[in-house]
Amino acid sequence: INKTTMEAVRYHGPNEALTFETVPIPTEADLSPDEVIVRVEASALCHTELHFADGTLNLGVKPITLGHEAVGVITAVGSDISPSRIGQRVINYYYVGCANCRWCNRGEEQLCPNLKAEHGFISDGGLAGYIRTPSRNAVVIPDSLEFVDAAPIGCGVTTAVHAAKLGRVDSTQDECALVYGCNGVGFGLVQLLKNVYGIKNVGVVARSEAKRKMAI
Numbered sequence: 001i002n003k004t005t006m007e008a009v010r011y012h013g014p015n016e017a018l019t020f021e022t023v024p025i026p027t028e029a030d031l032s033p034d035e036v037i038v039r040v041e042a043s044a045l046c047h048t049e050l051h052f053a054d055g056t057l058n059l060g061v062k063p064i065t066l067g068h069e070a071v072g073v074i075t076a077v078g079s080d081i082s083p084s085r086i087g088q089r090v091i092n093y094y095y096v097g098c099a100n101c102r103w104c105n106r107g108e109e110q111l112c113p114n115l116k117a118e119h120g121f122i123s124d125g126g127l128a129g130y131i132r133t134p135s136r137n138a139v140v141i142p143d144s145l146e147f148v149d150a151a152p153i154g155c156g157v158t159t160a161v162h163a164a165k166l167g168r169v170d171s172t173q174d175e176c177a178l179v180y181g182c183n184g185v186g187f188g189l190v191q192l193l194k195n196v197y198g199i200k201n202v203g204v205v206a207r208s209e210a211k212r213k214m215a216i
Contacts, residue, residue: 006129008065014055023065026132033080036135038090043126044069044151046184061122068094068119069154070126071147074138081135090138091150092126094119156184160192169197176201182211190215 003025010021026037049066051057071091077083096117097109104112117123119131141150163185169177177199179189186204193199206212 008124008128009049009067010063011052011066013062014052014058018049018053018066023128025130028076028078030132031076031078032134033078034134034136035078035132036074036081036085036138037076038070038072038092038126038131038133038138039075040070040072040126040129040131042071042147042151043067043128044154044156044184045127046155048120048155049127059122064120064122065124065126065128066120067125067127067131068092068121069151069156070094070119070131071141071150071154072126072131075130077135085135085138088138089141089143089147091141091154092119092131092133093137093139094121094125094154096123096134096137152184152188157188157192159185160188163189164192164197169193169199171197171199175199176203178203178205179215180205182206182208182215187211187215 005022006025007020008023010019012019031037046069048057048068052066074085074088074090077085095109095112096115097104097112098114098116101112101114103109115122119125119133125131169175177193179186179202182190182204190202190204193202202216204212204215206215
């Protein structure tokens with residue numbers, strides 16, 4: 001591997017083994033004016049990657065680099081982006097909507113029917129050394145947050161946020177909450193309920209007693 005190439009986890013279609021391959025590192029010449037390049041410091045593995053691997057999920061796009069939970073450091077910016085962004089610690093938001101449909105206008109890019117990109121799903125993702133992404137998708141994370149701890153926020157924790165909204169959690173009431181299942185999403189949901197919503201009584205149902213105790 002030299003300075004112009006990197007290793008990446010590549011998907012070649014359903015029922016095809018995932019592979020480690022050497023691919024080009026994105027360069028400033030590849031950037032659109034509003035894009036940045038992020039050197040990936042950590043990338044979490046979601047069950048979605050396993051669905052790709054076993055053929056359960058097939059979006060008809062191949063080959064691509066998988067990975068949608070990536071964090072790292074901005075190393076280059078497009079012509080419309082301030083150079084002051086270089087060096088920032090960021091997490092990549094992996095949906096890139098059309099910005100014109102009713103879903104994008106409501107702030108729900110994940111429902112956009114005309115996605116420009118979806119990193120790790122229909123465009124190259126973060127199970128690689130570098131990722132190219134719009135500047136607006138490179139969200140700054142605090143220095144106090146370790147990269148390995150921040151990576152699951154990209155999907156697991158945001159899924160927990162969605163679950164709390166669907167559950168209509170009301171912190172103004174003396175509520176209790178039950179989290180069924182405790183892995184990546186479940187741990188995030190427990191922390192969210194306790195630390196953001198202020199729910200004092202949070203129960204956890206899990207097959208692993210060790211995970212249940214860790215959660216509560």
